[in-house]
Amino acid sequence: MPKAHFVYITTSGTEEAERIGAALVEERLAACVNILPGMKSIYWWEGAMETSQEAVLIAKTNDERLTALIDKASEMHSYDCPCIVALPIERGYDPFLIWIHNSVR
Numbered sequence: 869m870p871k872a873h874f875v876y877i878t879t880s881g882t883e884e885a886e887r888i889g890a891a892l893v894e895e896r897l898a899a900c901v902n903i904l905p906g907m908k909s910i911y912w913w914e915g916a917m918e919t920s921q922e923a924v925l926i927a928k929t930n931d932e933r934l935t936a937l938i939d940k941a942s943e944m945h946s947y948d949c950p951c952i953v954a955l956p957i958e959r960g961y962d963p964f965l966i967w968i969h970n971s972v973r
Contacts, residue, residue: 873929875953877945899971907921
C-alpha cells in the first residue's frame with residue numbers, strides 16, 4: 869500500500885486556508901483538503917503568550933508529493949513560522965488510500 873499522510877496546517881483564517889488548499893489540490897500536491905474554520909489558538913510567540921482565531925487546513929497526500937506540498941504551503945503562507953506538520957497514515961480503508969495516491973500523480 870502506498871504511504872499516505874495527513875498534513876496539518878494552521879492558517880490566519882478561512883480565506884488563507886482556501887487559497888493555499890486550492891493551490892495544493894490544483895497542482896496535485898494534495899488529493900483533497902479539509903478546512904476547519906473558527907479554531908482558537910493559544911501559543912507562545914516571541915516571548916509572549918498570544919491568542920488568535922485561525923483556521924485549520926488538513927491536506928491528504930502521498931509520500932512522493934509530501935516535500936513539494938510542504939514547500940508550496942510554506943511559500944504561500946502569511947506566517948513567519950507556520951505550523952505545517954505531516955502525520956503518517958498508518959492504516960485506513962485501502963480504496964481511499966489508493967485514491968489519495970492516484971489523485972496526486
